[in-house]
Amino acid sequence: MKIFLIGFMGAGKTTFGKRLAKKLDFPFFDLDHLIEDITGGSVADYFAKNGEAQFRDFEKEVLQKHDFPENFVLSTGGGAPCFHDNMEWMNKAGKTIYLQLSPKAIAGRLENAKEERPLIKGLKGDELVQFIEQRLAAREDFYKQAHFIVDGLSVNPDAVIELLTRQW
Ligand SMILES: Nc1ncnc2c1ncn2[C@@H]1O[C@H](COP(=O)(O)OP(=O)(O)OP(=O)(O)O)[C@@H](O)[C@H]1O
Numbered sequence: 001m002k003i004f005l006i007g008f009m010g011a012g013k014t015t016f017g018k019r020l021a022k023k024l025d026f027p028f029f030d031l032d033h034l035i036e037d038i039t040g041g042s043v044a045d046y047f048a049k050n051g052e053a054q055f056r057d058f059e060k061e062v063l064q065k066h067d068f069p070e071n072f073v074l075s076t077g078g079g080a081p082c083f084h085d086n087m088e089w090m091n092k093a094g095k096t097i098y099l100q101l102s103p104k105a106i107a108g109r110l111e112n113a114k115e116e117r118p119l120i121k122g123l124k125g126d127e128l129v130q131f132i133e134q135r136l137a138a139r140e141d142f143y144k145q146a147h148f149i150v151d152g153l154s155v156n157p158d159a160v161i162e163l164l165t166r167q168w
């Protein structure tokens with residue numbers, strides 16, 4: 001089974017993805033980290049050097065062309081489902097899970113983790129909440145196409161495995 005975790009920056013995709021993969025005994029991948037391994041630099045560097053449009057092309061290529069195993073948990077980048085045909089592609093390739101959180105909850109998590117996230121670097125307090133509200137409103141059309149929508153505050157591996165096995 002191929003499991004794709006999606007959601008806004010800071011929703012907990014990487015943190016939860018590792019826990020879920022451990023519980024399922026599946027290998028864990030993180031799309032941002034895979035891109036960083038391949039390019040040898042950070043996502044922030046890639047944005048700075050090549051711009052967002054080129055990042056989105058590369059992100060699609062890695063998502064759709066990388067040689068992943070039969071079973072895995074992949075945490076995607078926050079924007080990945082919203083560009084190119086990535087959401088449709090993931091929905092066909094496996095099971096997609098949206099970790100949903102309110103803009104305020106997301107802002108609370110990101111307040112001290114902005115430097116490595118190029119889209120929010122430099123935003124403070126209300127600016128950060130407003131940016132998240134606007135972006136999230138535009139992105140939720142994509143995120144909500146997921147097979148499963150779960151509460152990012154209370155999500156736990158057992159509940160998600162139960163959801164997945166009911167529909168396996
Ligand atoms: N269940 C949780 N409870 C409290 N804090 C959490 C939880 N999950 C993640 N966090 C914290 O929230 C922050 C963002 O988490 P994480 O990096 O997993 O998000 P992400 O969705 O992978 O973000 P990005 O899209 O930017 O890669 C981290 O500081 C992490 O420690």
Ligand SMILES: O=C(O)C1=C[C@@H](O)[C@@H](O)[C@H](O)C1
Nearest residue numbers: 009032043077078079117118
């Ligand atoms: O939400 C986004 O557009 C992004 C989220 C991160 O995971 C990275 O993929 C990058 O910083 C862009």
Ligand SMILES: [Mg+2]
Nearest residue numbers: 013014032075
């Ligand atoms: Mg992450």
